[in-house]
Amino acid sequence: MSSQRSSEGLSIGYRIGYQLRMLGLSIFGPAQLGENNDPKARLVREREARVARARATRQRDADQD
Numbered sequence: 001m002s003s004q005r006s007s008e009g010l011s012i013g014y015r016i017g018y019q020l021r022m023l024g025l026s027i028f029g030p031a032q033l034g035e036n037n038d039p040k041a042r043l044v045r046e047r048e049a050r051v052a053r054a055r056a057t058r059q060r061d062a063d064q065d
Contacts, residue, residue: 009054010047018047 025040
């Protein structure tokens, strides 16, 4: 269960891509932007939404069983 919790239901490809994009934005991204313009904040929000969808799907599947 702990490996499922750490991956949050996201594929290994997505998790690697997320880390690479976050690293790229940390190194090459803009210096400072507002919260609604910041690409790193947008990336985090997108990941949170994706995790929420994965959790909802897992919950729905568990309820059906």
